[in-house]
Amino acid sequence: MTVTAETTATVQNTADQVTLTIENHIATVVIDRQHVLNAVDGRAQARLNEIWDQLEADPGVRAVVITGAGTRAFCVGADMSAAAVDKTGLQYWAGLDPNGFGGLSLRTTLDVPVIAKVNGYALGGGMEIVLGADIVVAADSARFGLTEPRVGRLALDGGIHQLVRRIPYTQAMGMLLTGRKAEAAEMQAMGLVNEVVPADQLDAAVQRWLDAILACAPTSVRAVKQMVTRTGHLTAAEARGLRLPALMAALDSEDSAEGVRAFQEKRPPVWPGR
Numbered sequence: 001m002t003v004t005a006e007t008t009a010t011v012q013n014t015a016d017q018v019t020l021t022i023e024n025h026i027a028t029v030v031i032d033r034q035h036v037l038n039a040v041d042g043r044a045q046a047r048l049n050e051i052w053d054q055l056e057a058d059p060g061v062r063a064v065v066i067t068g069a070g071t072r073a074f075c076v077g078a079d080m081s082a083a084a085v086d087k088t089g090l091q092y093w094a095g096l097d098p099n100g101f102g103g104l105s106l107r108t109t110l111d112v113p114v115i116a117k118v119n120g121y122a123l124g125g126g127m128e129i130v131l132g133a134d135i136v137v138a139a140d141s142a143r144f145g146l147t148e149p150r151v152g153r154l155a156l157d158g159g160i161h162q163l164v165r166r167i168p169y170t171q172a173m174g175m176l177l178t179g180r181k182a183e184a185a186e187m188q189a190m191g192l193v194n195e196v197v198p199a200d201q202l203d204a205a206v207q208r209w210l211d212a213i214l215a216c217a218p219t220s221v222r223a224v225k226q227m228v229t230r231t232g233h234l235t236a237a238e239a240r241g242l243r244l245p246a247l248m249a250a251l252d253s254e255d256s257a258e259g260v261r262a263f264q265e266k267r268p269p270v271w272p273g274r
Contacts, residue, residue, distance in 0.1 A: 131192075
């Protein structure tokens with residue numbers, strides 16, 4: 001079954017939408033605002049939050065792919081066009097979305113893996129969306145950067161604080177203090193990108209990651225994601241003692257029984273997903 005939801009408006013006969021498609025347990029989110037390199041305005045931000053909320057409530061979804069439409073950009077951050085910018089930097093800071101840019105960069109309640117399929121520029125808030133993903137697969141033509149200082153702004157939706165935690169300090173500061181763009185291969189060397197492939201192989205590479213996720217017990221995957229996102233402030237010993245909902249569900253799941261049974265019977269498991 002395929003479910004599609006979208007918000008659409010016409011801007012000079014150009015697509016202006018964020019779409020959600022769910023098929024075979026995989027949700028695909030596409031930012032389609034190619035006239036502004038998939039930059040996000042207020043309405044797109046609201047739509048993205050709606051999508052993540054919907055996916056959180058859907059137990060049938062086992063993984064999510066987020067990408068940008070076209071071949072030029074994944075997302076270049078906030079829409080800075082004259083029609084979209086109606087707040088000063090201070091006003092923007094005062095009204096920050098608790099879930100971060102795109103409703104994802106700081107979200108801690110989505111318990112399924114998110115793959116960022118980076119098909120082009122991932123700049124500003126687009127880079128923050130990447131930082132909110134669990135796995136990053138990029139075309140070799142992709143470019144990454146927190147470029148806000150070059151337009152007198154700041155990466156306030158997690159970019160500054162997350163980047164310095166995800167890659168070596170001097171590498172992070174080298175990007176943050178200059179607003180420079182980095183190639184996909186460089187970001188892979190820093191540890192932020194999992195895989196870099198030619199653009200025409202991007203779909204196949206993402207599918208390999210999805211297949212590997214789907215081969216695992218859904219309840220185990222949810223537990224891993226929840227344990228990581230909700231215990232980052234704790235020591236490993238403290239985190240181990242938490243009775244998180246997804247952990248308890250996984251330990252007493254049909255998936256757990258099926259995994260052991262399939263191993264003993266020397267066959268691939270058929271996951272109930274509960």
